[in-house]
Amino acid sequence: MAVQLLKKASVLVVDDDADVLTSMAMLLRPEVRLVHTEKNPERLPALLRQETFDLILLDMNYHRAVNTGNEGLYWLQQLRKLAPTSAVLLITAYADIDLAIRGLKDGAADFLVKPWRNDKLLTSLAEALSRRQATDKPINQSTKPTPLPLLGESTAMQTLRRTIEKIAPTDANVLILGENGTGKDVVARLIHAQSMRASQPFVAVDLGALSENLLESELFGYVKGAFTDARQDRVGRFEAAADGTLFLDEVGNLSLAGQTKLLTALQQRQVTRLGSHTPVPVDVRVVSATNASLHQLVQTDRFRKDLVYRLNTIELTLPPLRERGDDIRLLAEHFLAQYATKYGKPVPRLEGRALARLLNYRFPGNVRELQHTMERAVILSESSALTAEDLVFSSVETTLPAGLETTQLAELEKGIIQKVVDKHHGNITKAAKELGITRMALYRRLGKYDL
Ligand SMILES: Nc1ncnc2c1ncn2[C@@H]1O[C@H](COP(=O)(O)OP(=O)(O)OP(=O)(O)O)[C@@H](O)[C@H]1O
Numbered sequence: 001m002a003v004q005l006l007k008k009a010s011v012l013v014v015d016d017d018a019d020v021l022t023s024m025a026m027l028l029r030p031e032v033r034l035v036h037t038e039k040n041p042e043r044l045p046a047l048l049r050q051e052t053f054d055l056i057l058l059d060m061n062y063h064r065a066v067n068t069g070n071e072g073l074y075w076l077q078q079l080r081k082l083a084p085t086s087a088v089l090l091i092t093a094y095a096d097i098d099l100a101i102r103g104l105k106d107g108a109a110d111f112l113v114k115p116w117r118n119d120k121l122l123t124s125l126a127e128a129l130s131r132r133q134a135t136d137k138p139i140n141q142s143t144k145p146t147p148l149p150l151l152g153e154s155t156a157m158q159t160l161r162r163t164i165e166k167i168a169p170t171d172a173n174v175l176i177l178g179e180n181g182t183g184k185d186v187v188a189r190l191i192h193a194q195s196m197r198a199s200q201p202f203v204a205v206d207l208g209a210l211s212e213n214l215l216e217s218e219l220f221g222y223v224k225g226a227f228t229d230a231r232q233d234r235v236g237r238f239e240a241a242a243d244g245t246l247f248l249d250e251v252g253n254l255s256l257a258g259q260t261k262l263l264t265a266l267q268q269r270q271v272t273r274l275g276s277h278t279p280v281p282v283d284v285r286v287v288s289a290t291n292a293s294l295h296q297l298v299q300t301d302r303f304r305k306d307l308v309y310r311l312n313t314i315e316l317t318l319p320p321l322r323e324r325g326d327d328i329r330l331l332a333e334h335f336l337a338q339y340a341t342k343y344g345k346p347v348p349r350l351e352g353r354a355l356a357r358l359l360n361y362r363f364p365g366n367v368r369e370l371q372h373t374m375e376r377a378v379i380l381s382e383s384s385a386l387t388a389e390d391l392v393f394s395s396v397e398t399t400l401p402a403g404l405e406t407t408q409l410a411e412l413e414k415g416i417i418q419k420v421v422d423k424h425h426g427n428i429t430k431a432a433k434e435l436g437i438t439r440m441a442l443y444r445r446l447g448k449y450d451l
Pocket residue numbers: 148149150151152178179180181182183184185186187249290291367368371
């Protein structure tokens with residue numbers, strides 16, 4: 001049945017690598033009804049106005065843009081508007097699996113890791129088609145992926161959920177603070193889903209991943225001819241989010257120049273595309289998030305106070321996972337069940353010593369780190385019980401002896417930072433990633449400890 005579906009399917013492959021397009025076309029042509037390849041994603045709007053495809057294979061990395069894959073996420077969002085009935089499969093490099101998972105949350109049907117296995121690719125395509133038929137409705141319908149649940153029964157999480165219920169419908173701008181992986185993205189989506197704008201777009205922009213010169217064109221768009229590569233008009237994220245919610249992630253990473261541009265757009269409630277002189281009014285609700293201490297950045301003149309006031313009409317702070325008590329167990333069991341289902345295994349029982357290890361660990365990467373730890377453990381576990389040995393943490397584990405003094409803690413932190421930075425030969429981005437903190441936070445600590 002799945003094979004028959006595939007035979008009738010029309011497939012669009014979008015990748016700026018001509019070799020990939022050629023090999024995809026060769027592989028797919030005998031298996032499907034029609035294959036169309038496209039090297040330039042900018043041409044998608046025109047193409048999709050004329051033709052519909054059952055499946056779209058979308059590469060996540062484009063060489064022309066900064067290689068963060070966000071170009072891929074951007075096009076995924078566009079595809080959900082341009083081709084809401086198509087199932088979109090992402091093609092990604094192994095290192096970008098997190099991004100692909102984000103893509104799944106944003107409505108992609110599945111993802112494939114390069115280099116792909118041909119049989120696996122065909123199976124994924126067939127499965128995406130049958131899922132699409134089974135639901136009998138567009139897979140990527142509208143711009144509203146169902147928000148993920150915000151789990152947790154700790155007092156902090158219960159209060160947070162009540163606050164979200166209260167503030168979501170108010171249209172006030174919300175600033176979400178919290179360490180990496182504490183659930184800021186989940187909260188932003190929940191606010192949108194519970195707001196009056198829920199049927200309108202939710203558009204996320206990762207400001208931490210945008211270089212200074214891309215910032216304006218990404219946020220405000222451009223008109224044809226604004227710069228060499230601007231071959232046609234393109235809307236920016238502000239306009240794409242019109243009447244909906246604009247989620248500014250990692251807002252603490254904005255340069256001062258970027259802050260001024262953002263503030264002007266928010267104050268005037270309008271944007272001017274690069275190369276144009278005509279401002280366009282836009283009505284967006286802004287939800288922003290950062291793991292930096294914005295207030296500290298304000299004190300040291302690295303973040304504009306007036307911009308903070310624009311963003312933080314309501315301020316939410318997500319507690320680190322290590323302060324959420326029994327939520328660690330609750331979330332661990334949730335992820336165990338989730339990944340056991342995903343990988344077709346029976347749900348393993350969490351052994352007492354494994355739980356103790358989880359409760360003792362600091363989780364610098366918070367819920368995301370717990371999630372990855374559980375996924376890895378499910379994949380690797382070979383018995384019905386998950387033992388302490390099955391847990392592999394992605395950063396250095398520190399079991400703190402009782403009664404440890406603050407100075408000792410600082411020494412310990414210094415030692416860990418030194419170790420991880422050395423391990424990555426001074427590569428701050430990689431070291432910060434392993435430590436589960438932002439680059440800025442790592443720089444601050446390097447300064448603090450004189451490293
Ligand atoms: N309370 C929660 N319940 C269930 N899943 C959660 C919860 N909090 C976070 N997660 C999951 O943990 C992962 C990380 O969450 P999220 O991306 O929202 O964190 P974040 O604070 O935005 O991270 P970053 O600062 O790195 O952007 C996601 O997969 C999310 O679904």
